Amino acid sequence: MASRFKVYGTKVGKSVIKETTKGFKGSLIGGLTDAQNNLKILKKLVPEAFAAALLDQAVMIMDKSVPEAPRLTGDLRRSAKVTAPKTSKQPEAGLSYNMPYALKQHETHKSKSKFLERPYNESLSSAPGRIADNVRKHMEKGTKLSSLQDKTYEDQE
Amino acid sequence: MPAQLDVATYIATNVGSLTLGTNCFGGPMREVDTASGVPHTCVFVIGRGGIAKEAFADGGNKGGLSKPGVQVLVRSDKNDLSGGLSLAESVMAVVDMGPPTASYIESRATTSDPLYLGVDDSGHHLWSINLILTK
Numbered sequence: 001m002a003s004r005f006k007v008y009g010t011k012v013g014k015s016v017i018k019e020t021t022k023g024f025k026g027s028l029i030g031g032l033t034d035a036q037n038n039l040k041i042l043k044k045l046v047p048e049a050f051a052a053a054l055l056d057q058a059v060m061i062m063d064k065s066v067p068e069a070p071r072l073t074g075d076l077r078r079s080a081k082v083t084a085p086k087t088s089k090q091p092e093a094g095l096s097y098n099m100p101y102a103l104k105q106h107e108t109h110k111s112k113s114k115f116l117e118r119p120y121n122e123s124l125s126s127a128p129g130r131i132a133d134n135v136r137k138h139m140e141k142g143t144k145l146s147s148l149q150d151k152t153y154e155d156q157e
Numbered sequence: 158m159p160a161q162l163d164v165a166t167y168i169a170t171n172v173g174s175l176t177l178g179t180n181c182f183g184g185p186m187r188e189v190d191t192a193s194g195v196p197h198t199c200v201f202v203i204g205r206g207g208i209a210k211e212a213f214a215d216g217g218n219k220g221g222l223s224k225p226g227v228q229v230l231v232r233s234d235k236n237d238l239s240g241g242l243s244l245a246e247s248v249m250a251v252v253d254m255g256p257p258t259a260s261y262i263e264s265r266a267t268t269s270d271p272l273y274l275g276v277d278d279s280g281h282h283l284w285s286i287n288l289i290l291t292k
Contacts, residue, residue, distance in 0.1 A: 103272070104283070107228070107230070107283075107285040108186065117205075121206070121209075121226070122209075124209060125208070
């Protein structure tokens with residue numbers, strides 16, 4: 001039985017091995033070469049898609065955090081930044097508020113403390129599924145590491 | 158008992174200089190008020206919710222591990238950086254990597270050292286110790 005499947009961005013599926021009455025039509029050597037080429041493509045594609053998915057996750061957390069941050073002048077909210085992964089080998093996305101008093105506000109504010117930690121903790125249980133979905137999405141789109149950009153925030157109020 | 162009271166009780170029991178209700182409290186940080194008995198040097202344990210419960214695959218019995226979070230705030234005496242740091246480290250040594258009571262499996266700090274927050278308007282140094290408990 002002929003089978004057809006497609007892994008995003010790879011060559012699998014381009015030349016399907018067909019079953020005939022006399023056996024299989026197709027080249028075993030060609031199949032192996034295709035498979036090796038596909039693995040090479042995947043090896044590059046998956047880490048970059050993962051880095052992009054990680055950035056998506058970080059942006060989602062910061063989008064929830066910024067409206068929860070204390071606001072007096074708006075400087076704290078405007079200092080929020082999500083830093084995009086710079087490498088696909090061990091990708092890291094950074095979430096930060098870059099004001100001298102940010103840490104103290106985060107830890108001790110009477111009503112809005114933990115304005116970053118709370119959305120982060122809330123996201124943990126759904127993170128694996130969401131990141132897996134986004135990896136698929138970015139593989140489909142062919143997102144490159146070089147296209148990932150830091151995100152900064154404007155004060156909305 | 159809420160996790161913040163469990164941890165406050167455990168700290169007061171295991172750190173010699175602290176007494177529950179005197180200079181170790183379960184609840185939000187309070188201003189210094191010598192009349193009502195809130196001294197400068199104090200420890201406050203605040204419930205922070207923690208992270209989602211890890212459910213067991215137990216055929217519908219709804220068992221699981223709870224992961225409550227608490228924050229321990231350490232306030233030094235006025236302008237007493239070394240005394241405050243010493244107290245914060247004593248508290249950290251007691252609560253990190255050990256269960257605060259028999260009903261908990263473990264207690265882990267999210268940082269290796271107490272997190273220094275700086276000085277408040279009255280000259281008290283502040284440290285934060287964030288814990289994730291498992292029960």
